[in-house]
Amino acid sequence: MKPVGRAGLLRAGIFFLLLALIPVLGAPGWLLTTLIFTVMYAGLASSWNLVGGYAGYPSLGHVAFFGIGAYAIGLVFTNSVGSGFEPFLLLPVIGVAVGLLSIPVGWIAMRTRADVFAIVTITLLFITQTLAFNLKDLTGGAQGKSVAPPPFPVETFDWPFYYAMVVMLAIAMAISLYFRRSKIGLSLATVRADEDKAHGIGVRVTAVKLLAFAVSCGLVAMIGGVWAYYVGFIYPQFAVDPLITIGMVLMAFLGGRGTLWGPVLGAFILVPAQEYFAQTFGASELYLLAYAAVFIVIMLFLPRGILPSVSERLARRRLAARGPGESPGTDAARPVDPAVRMEAAR
Amino acid sequence: MHALIQAIILGILTGGVYALMASGQTLIFGIMKIVNLAQGALVVLGAYLTYTLFTTFGLDPFLSIVITTPLLFLVGVVVQRVLIRPLRGSDVAELSLLVTFAVALAIEGALSFAYGSTLTNVQPAYANSSWTVLGFQVSVVRFVAFVLSLVLLAALYFILQRTKFGRSVRATVQNPASAELLGVNASRVSAIGFGLGAATAAAAGSVFGMLNAFNPGSHYDLISRLLTVVVLGGLGSIGGSVIAALVMGVASSIVSAEAAPIWGDFTFFVVLLLVLLLRPRGLFGARVRGAL
Amino acid sequence: MQLRFGRGRRARFGAAAAITIGALALSACSSGGGGGGGSSSGTKTPLKIGISLSLTGDFSDSGKAAQRGYELWQSVANKAGGVLGRKVQLSIVDDASNPDQVVTNYTNLITQQKVDLVFGPYSSLLTVPASRVASRYHYSFIEPAGGGPSVFAQKLTNLFFVQPAATTKGGDVFANYILSLPASQRPKTAAYAKLDDPFSAPIADNIRKRFEAAGIKTVYDQTYPSETADMTPIISGIAAKNPDVVVGGSQEGDAFAQIKAMIQLKFDPKYLFESNGANSPGDFPAAVGLPNTNGVFSSADWYADSTIAGSKQFIADYIAKYGGTANKIDPTSAEAYSAGMLLQEVAKKTGKVDNATIISTLHSGTWPTLVGNLKWNQYGEPQGDYVLVQWIDGKLQTVFPANGAQHTPLAPKPAWAG
Secondary structure (H helix, E strand, O other): OOOOOHHHHHHHHHHHHHHHHHHHHOOHHHHHHHHHHHHHHHHHHHHHHHHHHOOOOOOOOOOHHHHHHHHHHHOOOOOOOOOOOOHHHHHHHHHHHHHHHHHHHHHOOOOOOHHHHHHHHHHHHHHHHHHHHOHHHHHHHHHHHOOOOOOHHHHOOOHHHHHHHHHHHHHHHHHHHHHHHHHHHHHHHHHHHHHHHHHHHHOHHHHHHHHHHHHHHHHHHHHHHHHHHHEEEEEHHHHOOHHHHHHHHHHHHHHOOOOOOOOHHHHHHHHHHHHHHHHHHHHHHHHHHHHHHHHHHHHHHHHEEEEEHHHHHHHHHHHHHHOOOOOOOOOOOOOOOHHHHHHHOO | HHHHHHHHHHHHHHHHHHHHHHHHHHHHHHHOOOOOOOHHHHHHHHHHHHHHHHHHHHOOOOHHHHOOOOOOOHHHHHHHHHOOOOOOOOOOHHHEEEHHHHHHHHHHHHHHHHHOOOOOOOOOOOOOOOEEOOEEEEEEEHHHHHHHHHHHHHHHHHHHHOOOHHHHHHHHHHOHHHHHHHOOHHHHHHHHHHHHHHHHHHHHHHHHHHOEOOOOHHHHHHHHHHHHHHHHHOOHHHHHHHHHHHHHHHHHHHHHHOOOOOHHHHHHHHHHHHHHHOOOOOOOOOOOOOOO | OOOOOOOHHHHOOOOOHHHHOOOOOOOOOOHHOOOOOOOOOOOOOEEEEEEEEEOOOOHHHHHHHHHHHHHHHHHHHHOOOOEEEEOEEEEEEOOOOOOHHHHHHHHHHHHHHOOOOOOOOOHHHHHHHHHHHHHHOOOOOEOOOOOOHHHOOOOOOEEEOOOOEEEHHHHHHHHHHHOOOOOOOOOOOOEEEEEEEOHHHHHHHHHHHHHHOOOOEEEEEEOOOOOOOHHHHHHHHHHOOOOOOOEOOOOHHHHHHHHHHHHHOOOOOOEEOOOOOOOOOOHHHHHOHHHHHHHOOEEOOOOOOOOOOOHHHHHHHHHHHOOOOOHHHHHHHHHHHHHHHHHHHHHHHOOOHHHHHHHHOOOOOEEEEEOOEEEEEOOOOOEEEEEEEEEOEEEEEEEOOOOOOOOOOOOOOOOOOO
C-alpha cells in the first residue's frame, strides 16, 4: 500500500481548519444551521462509504442505526441535559454499543449480495421504523420523544452541534484513511472485486466485512445522536427516514464510492444543487423531474462518480502529455485509491 | 372463526393483485438481473391513467386495461432502451437500482404536477358492492380483480411457455451468453421483457386504483411490499413470487384482523428475514433457478 | 381542523428527492427578500412575516391550502391599508415536510432575512422543531396547524394554536353528544379504529375514556399504521363484534377506506364518527359516493356553511382571488387566514406588532377568528370546543351543541346506499 501523500494530509488539514474557523469568524445562525446539516450528510455519506463503497455492499438500511442513535439520546436526556454537554459525552458509548449490535444484523444481511443485500437492508429499515412506532413505552410511538433543550446562549447556540458534526466527519474520514492504508482496505477491495475468489485465497472475508459494517453503523448512530439533540424532537418517521438513507447513498455515488473525498464532495455539491432546484421550480413539483434528470445523468455519464472519473481522465491526459514509455505509477504525489486501482485493473 | 376465514378470503384476494404486480418485477429481474424500483410507480401511473379514462370518458376501469397495458408496455420499452441499456461496467446491478429509482421519482414528479398530492380513487358504480357467500362478504371488485390477475398471470405463463419470444426469454434467463450464440437477440428480449413487466403494472394499477385511495407518493408503499414479495419468492421465480404474494396477503390480513394491524406488515418482514437466514436465495430461488 | 399528516412512514421515500439533501443551503438562494430594511424613509417599512410551508411532497396540498389562506389575508389586509399602515410582506419558503429543513428555514428567516414576525408551518410534527427555533429568538409563534400533545408539552409561552382546542380534543364534542342522549337511546358497545399518528389516535382515545366511564363497553380497539391502504381486515374485525357505535380516529384517506370497507362488508353501525376526512365537503362524497355520506358524524372548526361572523366575507374574497366553489375551500386556508386576523386584532388593540406585545396581549382576553372565539392557556393550548357536524341530505351541517346547530342530529345512521 502506498502511503497517502503529504499533499493529501495537507488538503485534509486545510479543509478541517477552514471548517473549524467558520463559527469563530462570525458566521451567522442561518449559515451554521445550513452547515450543520451539510457536514452531517458528509459524515453520513463517508460512514456509509466504509461498507457501501470500500466493501461494495450497498446498504439501504443504515438509517435504522441513525434512528437507534437518535433514540438513545432521546431516552437518556428526555428531562434534562445538565450543562448541555452530557449528550455529547454519551456518543462514544452509543457508537460502540450500536457497532456491537450491528454485528449479528450484518452477519445475517451479508449472507446475501449486491441487490438482494440492498433489499434486505431496506427490510431492516422498515422493521426498525415499525418498532419505533409500536414500542410506545420506550419510544413514545407516533407521539414522538423529546430531548430537553440545551441551556446554550442564543449567540453561540449552534456551535456545539456544529463542532460535534465536524468531529464526526473527521472521525469517519480518518477511519476511511486508516482502512485504505492498512490491510483492511486491501481485503475490502478484494471482497468488493470478487468475494468468492477473495475467500479462496485466504482473505478473512466475513471478519473484514463485518468490521466495516460495524464501524460504519456505529458512526452513523453517533451522528444520529447529535441530530436528535439538535432537532430536539424525535418522530419515528423522521429518525428512521428512508430519505436519509437515499441521501447518503446518492452523495457517495455522486462524488465517487470507495474514495476518501468523494462522499464529502457529493454532499457539498448535491445540497446546494438540490436547493437550487427547490428554489427555482419552487412549489410546482417540477423539481422532482429536474432531480430525477440529474440523477439519471450522473448514472449514465459518471457511473463511478466525479472523483474517479476526473482523476482517471487527468491521469490519462498526463500520460499522453509525457508520451509513451513512462508509467503513471511514478507519480508519487497522486493519491491512488485501492478501489479505483481495482477497477482500472479490470 | 368466522373472522379468521373472512380475513383469509380477503388476504387471498388482495394477494392475487400483488402477485400480478410482482410477476412483472420478477420477469424483469429474471431477464436482466436488475431490480426495478419503478414498478410501484408504474402501478400508480396505471392507476392514474385508469382514473383519467374513467372520469373523462366514463370508460369502465376493467375495460381500460385494454388501453393502459399497451401504453405502459411502450413506456417500459422506452425506459429500457434509453436508460437501462446504456449502463455499463461491473456495477450494473447497483446502478440500475438507482436509475430505476430515478424513473420512479420522475413518474412521481410528473403525476404530482398533473394531479396534485390529494388522495384519490377510481369509483365505478359497483365499487362498493359485494356478494354474500355462505355468510362471508366478497367484494365484487376484489373478486373480479383476483380473477383478472389469474387470467393475466395465465396469459403471461402462456407467452413464456408457448411462444418463440417466451423460449428466447427462458433461454436468456438460463444462460444469456449461450442464448446469444443460439441467435437470441438479447437486447430485444430485454426491451420486450421490460415492456411486459410494465404492462402487468398497468393492469394491476387499474385494479389498485379501485381498491385503494392513492396519490403520486403511493408507490413507496407498493415498492416496499413488492420487493419483499420478490425476494421471498426467490428473485427470478414467477411461481415463487405468486406464492409469496399470497402468503403476504394472507399473513398481513390475519395478523391485522386477529392480532393488531400495527404488526401486520412487520410479521411479513420478519418472516422474510428468517427465510433469508435459512435460505439466502429466497423460498424458491435455488430450486427453480432459471425456470421463471 | 384538518391535520392530515399522513402517510409519513415508508411513504416518505417520497419527499426523498426533494430534500434528500436539501436540508440545506436554503439560505443562500432564498435571501432575495433582502436583509435590513432599517432605514425609515417617508413611507413606513413593510411588515415582513416569515413562514415555512410544505409546498412540495406528499402533503403539498395542505401546505398550499395554508399558503392560500395566508396570502388571501395578506391581500385583504393590504387592501385595507396594511397593518398599522405597514404593508404586509410574506416570505414563504418550502420545507417539503422535512424537520431539518424547517429548522433551517426558520433560522434563516429570523437571522438572515430578519423578518419581523413568523407564522407556523403545516402539521404538529414540523411545528415542534419550528417553535423551538422561534422561542430561542424570542419570536411569537402563531400557528394554525400544530395541535398535537407534543406541541403543548414543550411548555413554550410564545406559542398560540389557531384552532378551537387541542387537536386531540377533536372528538370530545361527539362524546358530549352521545352522553347527552337518554339512557334508552345510548349505545351499549363501541369500537375504535385509530390511525397511529400524533393526533388521530388520541382523539379516539379521549372519546373511549369518556365512553368507558359512562359504561359504554369497548368491544374493539386497534391502532393501524399510517400506510395501511386496505381497511377491510380491520373493519371485518369490527363487524364481527357488531358494535353500536364506531369511532374512527382518522385522517383523510383512511377515513374513506374505513367507510368503503363498511359498505362492502355490509356493516351498519348506529353511530359512526370519523374525526377527520368526513368533514371534507368536497373530497368525502367524491370518495364514498354522496348517498353513502348520510348520517356520518365528524367534527370541524370551519366549513363552508359555517355561521361564524366573517365567514361569508372570507368565502367571497377567497373565490374572488382563487375561483372555485365554497365547498372546495380547505379549512386549513381558514385557519391560516385566522392567524393573520389575530395579528390585526393585536395591532388594533395595542397599536404595536412587536413580538413581546403579541405574546403578552394574546395571553389575555378572547379573540374572534374564523374558527371561533379563541383563548389560550399559558402554553398556547386553546380552551374552546370543536363543533359536531353531520352529513344530512347531502350536506355537512352543524348538529351539536344545540345553540348554533343547523339541524337536529340524525340517529341512528341510515343504512348504506351501497
